[in-house]
Amino acid sequence: MNKLSIPYFILIIAAFFFGCGGPVREKNKNATPSSLSLHVGNGKYKMIDTKKSVVAWKGSSLNGLNTQTGYVYISKGELLIDNSQPVSGTVEVDMNTIEDKKHGRENKLVNHLKDPDFFEVEKFPFTTMVITNIKPIDGGNKKVKGNLTIKGITHPVTFPAKIVFKDGIVEANGRLVIDRTKWDVRYKSAKFYENLANQTMSDSIEFQMRIVTIRKD
Known part of the structure; x- marks a missing residue:
């Protein structure tokens, strides 16, 4: 594929897309187990409902x-509840499930997102x-x-949420x-490439998520 003749999308991964229903999640048969440890403290854990939870992305x-x-879809996760309030947790996103809203998973845009220019999904199949x-x-x-x-690559982050x-x-x-x-996603970033003109991609990535837990006491 031509090194993305699509000057339109950074990947603002709206990974924590809460308030959007999104399409029905399909099980990814090619996903491999990750080493993410889901138990991060003491207390009552509530598992994330992967059918009702979704990660969305938006690029420009x-x-x-x-x-x-x-x-893109959540493969597993859980929240730790203390005194009826969530206090910590873990979320694992299966990067093999990336899809474009209009054209699904099998297209040049999605394939490019999976290659080393962006998320190198074959080597790093999960985001956590x-x-x-x-x-x-x-x-x-x-x-x-x-x-x-x-x-x-791991970095600390802080963000607002309605819970x-x-x-x-x-x-x-x-x-x-x-x-x-x-996180080493450099494609068409002005920090690393010159003379990109209107093909320059924004360095900003936006994650928006909708997370719903399973009803289980």
Whole structure:
């Protein structure tokens, strides 16, 4: 494929896409088990419902004139509940499930996202978020801190989220914006390439997630 003649998409991975239903998740038969440890503390754990939870992505050129959107799916995860409040947790995203909203998984755009220019999915099939702290702000609004690992590289992140615990179910909606180059996603970044003109991709990546736990006491 020509080194993406598509000057439109960075990958603003809207990975924590809460408030969007998204398409029905298909089981990925090619996924391999990860080494993510899901138990990060003491207390009652609630498993994430991978059929109701979804990660969305949105991408654009630096000038924001061209955008693309799509989805990627959670393979497993759990939240630790203490005194009816989530306090920490883990989320694992299967990068093999990346899809474009309009054209699904089998297209040039998605294939390019999977290659070394972007997420090198064959070598790094999973992205993980280890949530280390959830601090109340007001009402259901929380400040979430954690460690995000992409392509084997880990950095601390902080982002706001709306988290509601009701009838034994946790539902969370949040938004995280990162600098993709910190995770070695350099494609058409002005930090590393000159004279890109209108083909320059924004370094910002936006994660938005919808997380719902399974009702189980």
